[in-house]
Amino acid sequence: MADADVVERFAAFLRERHLPVTQQRLAVADVLLRAAGHLSADDVAAQLAERGERVGLATIYRTLDLLVSCGLAEQRDFGEGFKRFEASRDVPNHYHLTCTMCGSVTEFYDARIVDIIRRVADHRGFVPSQHRLLVRGTCRACRKTPTVLDRRPL
């Protein structure tokens, strides 16, 4: 999907619901949906400021929620004490390897995990709706530097 389409899709969603298509909403969508990574509300604010776009934090939060509720973005909790947002891609459910030294996030997917979960849940009469796997550690680039064991909660 081309990038331009994603923002246009957001505009379409708004029109469909008879909601105003404002500059601010488009600006926030443009930043988040074009971003490769996982952005916090502050990250979005910073990028908007850099571009000279003036959007209040409250509006950013409100627009991020909109993007999530129309399915164009997803909200993530990496246990950092704040939320991050990520443009939805075609990857249905992926897992995260986060480097505790440089903060980089790598993604992977493995169907066997879904399978194991299904089996375990089934065995207990549990019906899974979502799941999430988070791995913390040190990435290749940071391995050279001496490691400090990260004790933050997962």
Add this chain to the structure above:
Amino acid sequence: MADADVVERFAAFLRERHLPVTQQRLAVADVLLRAAGHLSADDVAAQLAERGERVGLATIYRTLDLLVSCGLAEQRDFGEGFKRFEASRDVPNHYHLTCTMCGSVTEFYDARIVDIIRRVADHRGFVPSQHRLLVRGTCRACRKTPTVLDRRPL
């Protein structure tokens, strides 16, 4: 391990470091380390209040941190917007199935998951230090009731 021992172990840890063994610390340890589930700071406060023990919230937070740093408890983030604490048991790393209707938490462990993670990480030169798998859904008891899809972030 007998319950009494766990609190005594905490006292020993404090003595070892020449830290005061106070009533409050013992009270918090007693509540958390004897609890079966995953308690928030407020849960601990509530249970202490119920027992008639008067301990300030700040002290509860400080003691919970102590319990984590001596390895007798673990801090968890279920994406609820606050932390939970759990007495450490001999289970090394377990996964959680949380019911979005009744809030119950079931645990499971599957060695294959560790294996998959190791393999995936290895392949990218990533050294994992911790990992966490969270599954959300509906438990057996709640399946009867009509389900509302939970859209909270994971």
Add this chain to the structure above:
DNA sequence: TTTTGTGCAAACAATTTGCATGAGA
């Protein structure tokens, strides 16, 4: 007595909300 803890209230950080004003349809 000296160290370290405790309670309280103020401080904090991320996020949400109320409300007067301003922009889209």
Add this chain to the structure above:
DNA sequence: TCTCATGCAAATTGTTTGCACAAAA
């Protein structure tokens, strides 16, 4: 115009910190 959005500041929530007083060692 009429509805809904925006910005700002105040409110909220979970958690942390500063400080005077109190309890352990």
